[in-house]
Amino acid sequence: MVDAGTLMLTEETLVEGLREGKNWAFREVLNRYGPALLGYAKRLVGDRDEAEEVVQDAIVAILHHIERFEGRCSIRSWLFRIVHHKAIDHLRRTSRFVKAPDQEPYAESFETGGHWKDTPASWGRNPESQADARKMLELIRDLIEQLPNNYKEIIMLREIYQMDTQEICNVLEVSSVHARVMLHRARQALYKLLEQALQEPVESLM
């Protein structure tokens, strides 16, 4: 029985525990990664109950395929990759998978010479102020939901789960160039949504 000592567990020990079907290893995986996996799935499929179903499917798949884990990436990347596949399958099955168009969100904002056509709008808010920051945080959380699935996903991996480019590549199984381009386009798309939302009267943000 491993309990308090689980805090000191290395990834290798954890994987070994899972391979041997140890309950403590399973609980430790849920404690360490469960909330993140559930949050990730929820934002991908858009519904808490469906997200729980996706995570359950993923956990069962993880337990079935633990022998295939070769340690070439972190266990976190591997878990996220499996949830990614399960969530995308779920969205495709329910015809809700939306992919972003293959173009830069700001491609039309510049003149031929490369300068801004219009001045980028000032948001007129001071994020140093707690009230403004809280309202903008709520707005950003809602706007992330409006992004196409592939943009939403890469924004979450980088900004919320703080993954570096290599880890994102391991989760999404894309090249680093592709990941960088997609991340930047996703941020630009979110910026554009935020810019539009902030042009509305201040009362709508209250």
Next chain:
Amino acid sequence: MDFMRCDAMVRRLSEIVDGEASCGERFGFYFHMSICWKCRRYMRQFKQMRTLTGQVQVEELPDDFAEVMSRVLQSEAEGATQHSESLLRSEGMLIGQPVWIKK
């Protein structure tokens, strides 16, 4: 990267703020920023958005999530797939076919 063009700056902004650009690129980038207030405003707000996005909370697991999944795991280990399925269904945690009996 053409340091005189705003579109080139905006296209590479993520690499700059993520610290993934080369030293020369960063030098050119900040030179452009020193002379272009439109790009400065865009960059400042882009960074604010990035910081706030990082503060979005993750979900909490349901209280009994580990308990139910733990029992599923135990049943799995024992190879009692039918039992696992009925356990999941009884807990209201299985809709449709479970993964391990899919063809």
